[in-house]
Amino acid sequence: MKFTRAACAVAASLASVALVAGCSGSTPGDSAAGADGTGPFTLVIGKDTSGKLQSKVIDLWNKEHPDAKAKVIELPASADEQRAAIVQNFQAHSDRFDAISADVVWTSEFAARGWIQKIDPSGLPIKDMLPAAVKTAQYKGDLYGAPITSAGALLFYRKDLISKPPTTWKDLIDDCRIAKQHNMGCYAGQFAKYEGLTVNATEAINSAGGSVYGSDGSVTVDSPQAKAGLDFLVNGFKQGYIPKSAITYQEEDARRAFQQGKLLFLRNWPYVYSLANAGGSDSVIKGKFGMAPLPGANGVGSTTLGGNNLVLSSYSKHKKSVEQFMAFMESPAVQRVEVEDLSNSPVLTDLYTDKKLVAENPYLPILKEGLLHGAPRPQVPAYDETSLRIQTHVYDALTGKKDTAAALKELAADLRKIPAN
Amino acid sequence: MTTTSKVRASGLPGAPPLPKRHKGGGTWAAWYLVAPALLLLAAVIGYPLVKAIYLSLFSDTIGGTSEFIGLGNYRTALTGDGAGDFWSALRVTGLFTFFSVALEVAIGLAMALVMHRAFRGRGLVRASVLVPWAIPTAVTSVLWRWMLQPEGIVNHLTGGSTLWTGSQWPSRAAIVIADTWKTSPFLALLILAGLQLIPDELYEAARVDGAGAWRRFRSVTLPLLMPSLMVAVLFRLLDALRIYDLPQLLTGGANGTTTLSMLVVQSSIQQTKFGYGSALSTLTFLIIFGVALVFIRFMGTSLLPADDEEGRTA
């Protein structure tokens, strides 16, 4: 049994070593607490796509506030994974995250759960911001974050094939015969079953004067207006002005189809502009497309708002500094950097008509028109469940499994069953 | 396939134990040896499991306090509002598991048999078989999603216009194909290691006795391979029943491709509903436990030795 005993010893020591193994990963322990709520803090963001946030924004702040430096924590690019990491930290009541750049749709839940702080609006330039963007940061009438970037969709169209972009759905459907002549698809957005479908569906519903939730918080998705809106998409698949393959499209698949000349109209975010105009074999439509606000049932449609709100963790020890940082992020100088260097859309209304910015980003004034007509997605605490229900029933309607009225009726019933909303 | 009549009868669960020959000290020494593994598993997996069972008895609220609701979450999942999702996810998971594991066993076995033969360039084949398994799953899913786009390379090469992620059976086929591609090598490697244990002399003997290739495979290779094959299949089953990444990324669960683990993620992670999510986790655990039990009972009696199994060397 000598061997057995030796093995036991090895095993026992291994078990204890395992517990302390590899403690060499460094800890970000900056906990120099100021009793007045000032001091260094962490800024949690999704992956910074430009890589310029540190040099163009954070370094500036840190130079001016040596006692309240911001330290950036980058999360994975996918919104789901960002949310998972943020929620984990809230649930552990951890002060590791102070200021968080949160997707606009998370604000209501974080506020309802008490994870984030109410913000005093007097410190922020509220009246200079896009009203819809401010709305995304509100929950039950109170402000729970500082909108720092916004996002809205555009209608991209082939200006070499049609002279004037459609402003209503009827015009758009009329133009589809041009697509037919050229043997291409007419219109597509994002219709795969994921968050993008919620965006596209609420957009269609809002653009026909409907809504998912009314202003009093009741479910209104079974209204005739909502049906008219969703029918624009359902009929698209039925009558063929939306190509069948669009049921698998996320942003990139739709961009692929448009850039390869297979679509006359594309609903997508402004990022398509520079990519479709780039060289390379990916785009056969360089210089051949224009942009317009999304069309609606009777005139300009209502884009669904994306973007991020800067929120303040309830578990932060340096709340004061974070609130000061919020005001800094709203300053025209930083908002300008958001457009020029970080490829985001600003929340300050004036910047959309700023000459220098428009010269480089000609879509800005068009986007502004869309955003002024825009609306947030449902502002409910159980947003993820709500969105999942919307996706399920809308997808069934688009694929013809149910007719539009039945799908919306079932959706409304499901939404009414979610107690938290 | 039935495993052989020659498998030690004592290995059957429920069979009467053999007379005890070793007593006392042996048991303690053995427990010391397995203690580190058991303690670690108890801490990292046992503790969350128990906690999940406890949490599954409470309601979910946003902003309020959770209340004890007994088996309410289980009722919701099995017969209430969640029943449609749950039973459909169970069927889908079972379907994926059956087809992908069956395909993987067939392909993995073929790979292992080929790799086991001596020929020039065998090392290269072994290396290439490893490739799909070695690519990180996140990258694999992106790769397959990209290849299966309507305008992607698969449709381009086949001249088809299948919407791989746009309707029910193509979606399901796509997930099974991608999963089979990714994990057949796992089975192949385990089976190969099992083949390497079979002494060459046995083949020679069988050959001398005039057994053909098929006969040698059936009466030498397969029976001797059974223990390693069954362990491999068992673990593939457990993994396949928990499949999450591939369907999530390829279809997002549309067109009847939502699996049990996707439901768990939806409720515990995405919707932060711990009570309900924990109930779903527990149900998933119980289902997999049941499958494993049935599998061991009917397919792999040699997998679980009796408590007092006799030494081989006797």
Added chain:
Amino acid sequence: MATTVHSHRRPVGVRSGRPMTARRPPSRVVRRRLATVGTVLSVLGIVVFCIAPFYWMIVSSLKGPNDIFNNDLWPSAPTLVNYRAVFSGENNFSYALRNSVVIAGTTTLFAMVIGVISAYAFARLHFRGKRLALGAVLAASMFPGVALLTPLFQQFSNWGWIDQYQSVVIPDISFALPLAIWVLSSFFRELPWGLEESAMVDGASKGQAFRLVILPLAAPGIFTSALLVFISVWNEFLIANAMTLTPAAQPVTVAIAKFTGSSQYQQPFSTQMAAGVVVTVPLVILVWILQRRIVSGLTAGALKG
């Protein structure tokens, strides 16, 4: 099907001589040729099956950011721009590679040592509760992994372990153990333990007998399990993503999840593919070399000695 072979015993009186080829009837030659053709075809089939998607991955990784929609089987203008992007400063990729090596290496080492010791007990020792213990080990592989995240995160967060290697390594060891223990004990049970006893009769201690006789025989099984453990840890994402928030301890899978295009909507497909190639190819080459040198060496040595 009928089995006439006792899996655990070598049959006695096996003749080691090969039958002479001359005695074979001519039809055998034909059959052998057919078999060779069959082998070649199946080898080709397997290699194509495994490599084709990987080939597309390599091709995609060599395409510029504005050529990724192109379906040509060879990039018209191959470029290394994606590989440069993978290793560019802001991705911390070389650091992540180092973390992956540390995490996967440590995990494999611990999992194999603990696994071999436990498997030895399960395969060779007789003790009450063995089936229960083996069953418990197996049951650890039945709980949905995502359900472990929150409780573990809260615990590790309380202990200040977040962003440190052990918060990833310890869960990874536990995920690896059930497979390692089951595979190893099924292997150990098939080994000719009579050799161990003979060695002990010849004066070796139990430890020596295990080390010098049994371990080399078990080498293919141990190597395979270690390989499976290493690769599954190398590819692990869930735990690593939850437990590491800064690049300090983040492995490659988490680093890849942070790749982005020029905007949040653009998928950096070709860069992701390049990263996939970077983490896969060295691994496969390493395994190939190890397999040739170590395993065949050990096995051959054991059989000769």
